[in-house]
Amino acid sequence: MGTELSRGSWSGDRRVRRTRSALVAAAVELVSERGSTEVSVAELADAADVSRRVLYQHFGDRETLFAEAAAELLRQQLLPRLRHDDRIEIGATTGAIAEHFAEHWRFYRAVLAGSCAYAVGRTLAAVFHPYSAAAAHRMFGPLDDRTAAEVANFFTGATAAALTEWLTEAPTPLDPDEFTQRLARIQSVLEGVPRRS
Secondary structure (H helix, E strand, O other), rough: OOOOOOOOOOOHHHHHHHEEEEHHHHHHHHHHHHHOOOHHHHHHHHHOOOOOHHHHHOOOHHHHHHHHHHHHHHHHHHHOOOOOOOOOOOHHHHHHHHHHHHHHHHHHHHHHHHOOOOHHHHHHHHHHHHHHHHHHHHHOOOOOHHHHHHHHHHHHHHHHHHHHHHHHHHHOOOOOHHHHHHHHHHHHHHHHHHOOO
């Protein structure tokens, strides 16, 4: 997948990174301003001060650029706020996620309703999976690798679905506390489910 979050910044020389950054920034800005992914390649290229050919060379098409813009926004602004160790605090993590998406709701609402929704959804899943795995182990204790991965995938899908619903259907401005409390209620129900052997 072109939007792997673990690889950090783009490889290549500074000009390549600057060009890609300019295109990503243009995508976030134009999509956020319009509240739609109905932005032409020419408009994206003009806003980044590059040619359309350069956009195609770097991303292949608009949808890939939009998915990469979502990935980069997550890498640069959300991931540094989240813990990446065994002591993940689910409430704090959910709060940070909710605040990030509420801050950038116009962009995320547009890309999750646009033609790039599937690719953006996969990007979101890549972000949530480690936190879902930590939650699975916290809730259910030691799990074998296969079961832990399956539970984490289930939690990831459920979290992404709840987030997508909130971003695309909730009235604005979005309330991060309301979303955090909703997930906390769901989590408390899941934690109350007796474990089966």
